[in-house]
Structure formats: C-alpha cells, structure tokens
Amino acid sequence: MPGNPVTILHRVAGCVLEAGTTSGSVDINGNRYASCTLHPGQPRQADVTVRTFPAAPTGGPFYSNDTTRIVVGPTFIVMVTPAMGETITPAALSYLAHDVGGTVAPAQP
Numbered sequence: 680m681p682g683n684p685v686t687i688l689h690r691v692a693g694c695v696l697e698a699g700t701t702s703g704s705v706d707i708n709g710n711r712y713a714s715c716t717l718h719p720g721q722p723r724q725a726d727v728t729v730r731t732f733p734a735a736p737t738g739g740p741f742y743s744n745d746t747t748r749i750v751v752g753p754t755f756i757v758m759v760t761p762a763m764g765e766t767i768t769p770a771a772l773s774y775l776a777h778d779v780g781g782t783v784a785p786a787q788p
Contacts, residue, residue, distance in 0.1 A: 684713040684729035742787035752781035
C-alpha cells in the first residue's frame with residue numbers, strides 16, 4: 680500500500696492542510712494523494728499536491744511545465760502549482776525538493 684501523503688506534506692515549510700486532513704484520499708488505481716496550500720494569503724501562494732505509490736511513481740516520465748513544477752521522490756511525486764499571477768523561484772523549489780527527499784523534474788523537452 681502507498682505511504683501516507685500527509686506525512687510528506689508535513690515536511691513542506693509553510694504548508695497549511697485543510698482541517699481534519701490526516702491520511703488523504705485514494706484514487707481509482709489505489710494510489711494516495713493529499714493537498715495543502717503553501718503560504719496561504721501571502722505572496723508566493725501555491726497549491727501543493729502529493730501522490731504516493733506502493734513503489735516507484737507510475738505514469739512517468741514526469742516533467743515540470745510553465746504552470747506546475749514537479750518533484751519526484753522514490754515513491755511519490757509532488758506537484759506545486761502557484762496561485763494565479765504567482766511564481767515559485769528555482770531556489771524555493773530546490774529547498775522544497777530537499778525537504779521532501781526528491782528531485783526537481785526538468786522542463787518538458
């Protein structure tokens with residue numbers, strides 16, 4: 680069974696979970712996911728979603744794009760989508776990747 684995505688979200692500094700979120704949800708494939716808001720109501724606000732898998736992430740390769748940045752871990756992916764008009768700096772994304780134990784996915788070729 681995939682790990683708890685909320686555990687990974689707790690490693691993201693500034694991540695605010697919806698009240699009562701303890702284990703996330705399960706998708707049709709049995710993988711788990713949960714989301715939080717990064718820096719709500721402040722500059723650099725973003726939505727962060729973690730999807731966990733029982734082994735290496737499936738459905739890849741994973742690429743970042745203009746609106747969503749991807750961090751890939753050994754059994755999870757993290758999707759960071761800045762709020763409209765906001766951006767996430769490469770440095771902030773690198774810190775987030777380090778904090779969760781993943782690597783930033785490159786832009787799609």
